[in-house]
Amino acid sequence: MSERGSSFDLEDGTPIAHVTIYSANPEGRGYISNRGPIAHLGDTYVLNGRSGFERKPGGYLEGGIAVINGSRWWPFDRAEVKTAAQEICHAAETSGAKGLYRELMLASSRGPEASVRLFGALVSSEPSDFVGLWRFGLGELGIDEPCEALERVIAQVSGRRCATELDCFYAGQCGGEPGACVAVGPEDCKGSVMCALYGMCEAIDGRCRATAPAACKASVGCKTEGRCGWHEKGRVCIVDRAEDCARSLECRRTGRCQLVDGRCEATSKKDCDALCKSRGFCELGKFGCIPQSSPSAK
Incomplete structure (x- = not known):
């Protein structure tokens, strides 16, 4: 050189x-x-x-x-x-x-x-x-x-720094470009929180993305939040079906079983009936069903 x-x-x-x-x-x-x-x-x-x-x-x-x-x-x-x-x-x-x-x-x-x-x-x-x-x-x-x-040297330095950052652990942005942390390949993404939770396991343009419907259906977010659908343009997992909300952990834990504007929500006290009997969560709060005495009740 x-x-x-x-x-x-x-x-x-x-x-x-x-x-x-x-x-x-x-x-x-x-x-x-x-x-x-x-x-x-x-x-x-x-x-x-x-x-x-x-x-x-x-x-x-x-x-x-x-x-x-x-x-x-x-x-x-x-x-x-x-x-x-x-x-x-x-x-x-x-x-x-x-x-x-x-x-x-x-x-x-x-x-x-x-x-x-x-x-x-x-x-x-x-x-x-x-x-x-x-x-x-x-x-x-x-x-x-x-x-x-010169840029290659800086990228190598940035990469060593990025591997220690929170964005590497959470979002798979473990590789270095000059002045930035990016997802370089699938190995960066597959070890990240976003891959496990939301199926964002492939690197595209420096970010971890969900690249197929199967990734969303297999994700933790599908089971917990009803994020089982795939948005092709954004390459992210979304809530797009009421039945996914009804099967989700959030439905069983907080009564958020209805699809509302791309989210699973509890929309009435009726959504709290099962939780009222099993756990005493009988009131509708901002984030689902809550105990009757809770200050978060509407």
Whole structure:
């Protein structure tokens, strides 16, 4: 993936070309703030409050350029990694700006994004314009579809983060795309709560969906809530038949046995007759049959 480019002295990491620090505003987001030659890729830069960045020799980050705010490392959280990558690639494509650089991670990172510490992102001034991944430790510039390569790195990092999120457990969104958690394949969906409850066991366009009537009929939601029907356009399980309500657990537990606007509901005290005899749930409340003394009674 990487080759040695003629615009850099890769033995000591000194760029021959001019580059531009691509930062943000004085708080750290979004515009080109300083243009000029950089003596060593190991240098760091601080915001001086007047003309952008001021060079300080003796960098950190194993030969990378670290942009810091005052005496503090400028942080990029996980969502900002995507923003940084898009800014660099988009600016190079649309504005013709050359020499863009941006840090992609916290210097003190301990999280799953730590692998991004190996990379910076750079746009050369010469011999040609491209966005590259600077490998800090190796002194190599990757120029093989670099924007795509950058996004692949970010997707891998996002994927490790997404696997620990609640959306992975609940909705199967366990895989990473830049800046987002998505359902990548059936293995993500099949372990999720939404698959077990509502038959949403196949990944379509990054989301877990119910792809056939059989998935809905086999789901827990069919037995408990009467969600046995399949909505083909939305690819979700729905309540669409009165008999599914009548057979549901909610009917037996709360008297919600009637189909009303796509839901199983208790519509009159008559729906509570059986529960009144068996459990003393004789009143009609907002969410079904309830004990007569309950404050939720209508």
